[in-house]
Amino acid sequence: MADRFDADMIALLPQLRRFAISLCRSGDIADDLVQATAERAYAARATFAPGAPMAPWLFRILRNAWLDQLRRRRTMGVVLDTDEIDRASAMDGEAAAEATLTLRTVETAMATLSEDQRIILHLVCIEELSYAEAAEVLDIPKGTVMSRLARARLALAERLGIK
């Protein structure tokens, strides 16, 4: 019998996959990351406070899973496939029509930023986490979130010619 935890988990899968893609930039690896996140989340279910926001908790688990995978493949290098990103980020036509900047434009600008900056931009500007939630996901002080985010926003604006 599915309960609230299960329902929320399923509902958050698209967001988890979006965050996973932003980290690993591969649809296949993102799916595995999401699955690993679910495994870990259910294993640690007892530590989740009922009623607390689930997304930041899952994002944190997913990021840690990704860091573990990075450690494992330290000797292998990470395969980036931008075509895969295009497919993995496929959206419906309406959303695509509303997009004012192409994926390549934003992706290229984001690629010039540090990974720390990309992640904080994603968590706050795309996943719409609060500063406190982003701090929880990344295990850093809220002040660090603010300074990192402000620098990232200014750098992104510069790369995109936003004045």
Place this chain on the structure above:
Amino acid sequence: MADPHDTARDEMMNETIMAFVDGELPPHEAARVRQMLCDDAALAARAELFSRSRKVLSQSPLAAVPTVDPVLIARVRSIADRTARPEVLPFRRPALPWVPMALAASLALIVGGVAGYGLGERTTAPIVQAGADDGGPWRQALAAVPSGESRQTAAGRLTAIASFHDGAGRLCREVELAPEIGAPSTQVLCRADDGWHLELRLVGGGGGGYAAASSHGVVDAFLAARNASAPLSPDAERRALEALR
């Protein structure tokens, strides 16, 4: 050269304006910043910049909600079902009812010498018998090679991936073994009083090189099922390995 005090003040002002734009300020401070922006066109322009940088991202294709493969949804549901109805598992056999969707078709999973799982078919026999140390010369390198480094052994090239403790407190190592002939494998071995015990062996088919990246999902699931700790830091690993020698 910019005055560091000015730089720090400028950065703090940026963070305050950004927090205002993001609705992160308490009401009284938000009112104060709102008034500042009304009085200072330069600050108002900066607020606009923070607002637009967020809007660009939130409206970009990067923010599009990706589709989720129904197979992935089904697998997450199966995890939930398994959690809700824990099964009694055979000794040494971890809870791995699923196989990552991107695993190569030839991937064979040999667990604890009990049985193997492939994509849709069971393997006929374990490739390696689990249990106490088999005396293989490469296992001597387990206590010597730091994670992230490789060593050539009689059985092939051994690459140490990570060290951690399992739920029983045993020191475990995840390694990759690439023999001169045959498929490379990813293995997890844990140390007991009588030597290293093989806990998990993933054999990647379809040519040389390392196991498919997606096989890490299997390892992740295995480690989660064993309540494994996070990978040990280099210092902690060095101390743990020295204690074995």
